[in-house]
Amino acid sequence: MSFRPTLPSHLTRGERIMTKANHTQEANGQAQPVAQRADVAQRADVAQIERIALASIADGVVVSGADGQVVLLNQAAARMLRADPKTAPGCPAHTLFESCSARYHLTMMDAMDQLYADPYTHEQSEKSIELIIETGARVIQAHLSPLLTEVGQFLGVVTLLRDITREVEAEQAKNDFVLNVSQELRAPLTAIKGYGEMLLQQTAGQLDEQQEKFLRIIHNGADRLVALINDLLDISRIDSGQLELDIQSVQINALIRDVADLIRPQCDRKGLHLTIEVEPKVESVLGDKNRLTQVIANLAGNACRYTPEGGQITLSLSRPKPDEVQIDITDTGTGIAPEDQTHIFQRFRQVDVPTAAEIHTTDLGLPIAKMLVEMHGGRMWMESEVGQGSIFSFTLPLHTGAPGTVPGTKAEHPQAKHTVLVIEDDTDVAQLIALQLRQEGFSVLTTERGKEALQLAHAQHIDLITLDMMLPDITGMEVLRRLKTDRETADIPVIIVSVLQPDGSGIGWGAVEHITKPFALEKLMKSIRHALKAA
Numbered sequence: 001m002s003f004r005p006t007l008p009s010h011l012t013r014g015e016r017i018m019t020k021a022n023h024t025q026e027a028n029g030q031a032q033p034v035a036q037r038a039d040v041a042q043r044a045d046v047a048q049i050e051r052i053a054l055a056s057i058a059d060g061v062v063v064s065g066a067d068g069q070v071v072l073l074n075q076a077a078a079r080m081l082r083a084d085p086k087t088a089p090g091c092p093a094h095t096l097f098e099s100c101s102a103r104y105h106l107t108m109m110d111a112m113d114q115l116y117a118d119p120y121t122h123e124q125s126e127k128s129i130e131l132i133i134e135t136g137a138r139v140i141q142a143h144l145s146p147l148l149t150e151v152g153q154f155l156g157v158v159t160l161l162r163d164i165t166r167e168v169e170a171e172q173a174k175n176d177f178v179l180n181v182s183q184e185l186r187a188p189l190t191a192i193k194g195y196g197e198m199l200l201q202q203t204a205g206q207l208d209e210q211q212e213k214f215l216r217i218i219h220n221g222a223d224r225l226v227a228l229i230n231d232l233l234d235i236s237r238i239d240s241g242q243l244e245l246d247i248q249s250v251q252i253n254a255l256i257r258d259v260a261d262l263i264r265p266q267c268d269r270k271g272l273h274l275t276i277e278v279e280p281k282v283e284s285v286l287g288d289k290n291r292l293t294q295v296i297a298n299l300a301g302n303a304c305r306y307t308p309e310g311g312q313i314t315l316s317l318s319r320p321k322p323d324e325v326q327i328d329i330t331d332t333g334t335g336i337a338p339e340d341q342t343h344i345f346q347r348f349r350q351v352d353v354p355t356a357a358e359i360h361t362t363d364l365g366l367p368i369a370k371m372l373v374e375m376h377g378g379r380m381w382m383e384s385e386v387g388q389g390s391i392f393s394f395t396l397p398l399h400t401g402a403p404g405t406v407p408g409t410k411a412e413h414p415q416a417k418h419t420v421l422v423i424e425d426d427t428d429v430a431q432l433i434a435l436q437l438r439q440e441g442f443s444v445l446t447t448e449r450g451k452e453a454l455q456l457a458h459a460q461h462i463d464l465i466t467l468d469m470m471l472p473d474i475t476g477m478e479v480l481r482r483l484k485t486d487r488e489t490a491d492i493p494v495i496i497v498s499v500l501q502p503d504g505s506g507i508g509w510g511a512v513e514h515i516t517k518p519f520a521l522e523k524l525m526k527s528i529r530h531a532l533k534a535a
Contacts, residue, residue: 060074068116093157111142115144142161145160183499187428191432194429247288256317263297284398285397295373323398376396418464420464423448423468425471425472462492464528467479497515
């Protein structure tokens with residue numbers, strides 16, 4: 001006679017069936033603890049939730065095993081990498097990134113190889129690898145981390161992918177805005193600075209003491225605006241990757257001495273003692289001479305500004321390692337508090353310096369200097385103590401080849417009357433250049449149109465041309481190209497004078513120099529005299 005359990009009447013049908021099944025298993029000697037079955041069901045539910053969550057998140061997830069084969073990838077990763085989520089598991093992980101451009105594919109492979117070769121170096125999250133890759137028109141941020149068990153067993157690599165195309169586009173729009181606004185400001189600033197210089201030279205009549213004072217205030221204000229525009233442009237170009245360095249062999253000893261000569265008048269006015277300590281065996285480094293001058297001048301200028309009268313400033317050069325040099329700028333100034341040192345290299349962050357209210361700076365000089373040094377493959381840091389002073393230091397790779405030489409130029413006035421053609425679409429700037437040229441004895445022709453300029457270059461005897469790149473009819477680059485490909489005008493020296501930053505194309509087509517607006521009149525005149533002498 002078989003056993004048939006009596007089930008309570010208050011149970012639901014489902015509960016009655018489950019209870020009946022339990023009793024049946026018990027009757028057959030196959031009892032399974034209820035808690036164990038519940039745990040299995042719970043784990044199944046958690047696994048299902050994890051699968052759904054993985055498929056639902058917007059970020060891509062790729063997991064590859066210790067053998068380098070793909071274990072899983074979610075829908076977002078498949079979409080970003082144009083992969084099939086059904087066939088990808090079991091394939092080599094590197095095949096997923098073949099949709100990237102060649103450069104980014106290699107970068108991704110290098111990062112994965114680095115983790116597989118030594119996963120324990122990158123065990124902590126802050127030591128994981130982060131990089132940017134491009135797949136077609138999309139920009140993807142990739143974050144690679146090793147998968148390690150609690151006992152340190154390496155299981156593989158997890159790669160998180162985030163589509164940052166919109167962020168990159170927004171950043172590019174911001175950079176474009178800064179670039180366009182800065183260029184628009186250059187033309188009026190050129191006129192303000194130029195005419196201010198001429199008034200200070202008393203070319204329009206004698207100035208009394210108060211008039212000269214007011215003009216110098218205007219001129220200094222224009223200089224600060226120019227510095228701010230240049231800093232904003234540098235930041236924008238560095239952020240967008242458009243700033244290119246002209247790397248060559250640079251005589252660093254001579255460069256430091258040149259910067260010392262540049263700031264010495266400022267130091268003398270404050271009664272500061274300026275000294276130079278250089279290691280004579282260090283001759284040259286690899287770098288962009290103009291940008292390195294900018295870095296050292298910024299650091300030395302800050303030291304001069306923040307050091308009280310009677311203080312000491314030292315520019316020193318040493319060789320701590322066989323393959324690098326170190327430049328230190330030491331001052332006995334006010335010093336920087338420890339809480340301010342953490343953000344000294346951040347943009348638009350002022351530190352609490354007693355004399356800061358009296359000093360006009362853009363708060364961009366140090367961040368730019370640090371970024372420029374890092375672009376050279378060096379590093380920058382600082383040490384400071386309040387009331388004792390500061391030391392700003394940076395390193396550069398040492399050049400072991402023959403030192404480079406930079407030809408000098410000697411400013412000389414023209415020995416005979418020359419004719420200069422000024423091609424400029426801004427009337428105020430054109431008149432400014434023409435006025436200065438005529439005061440120095442030049443004959444001047446002006447035009448704002450490129451086609452008319454080409455006609456004048458053929459019809460008149462032109463000794464030199466200043467060329468704006470933004471003209472109302474044809475571009476300045478087209479004017480330059482036609483001048484240099486025409487046998488009759490190819491030998492006329494051309495100096496580009498433009499709000500546009502030099503990209504090498506003008507020099508490539510035969511221009512002798514590219515001067516960026518706003519400019520100092522004496523700089524332009526010096527370039528004109530040198531070009532005429534060399535012609």
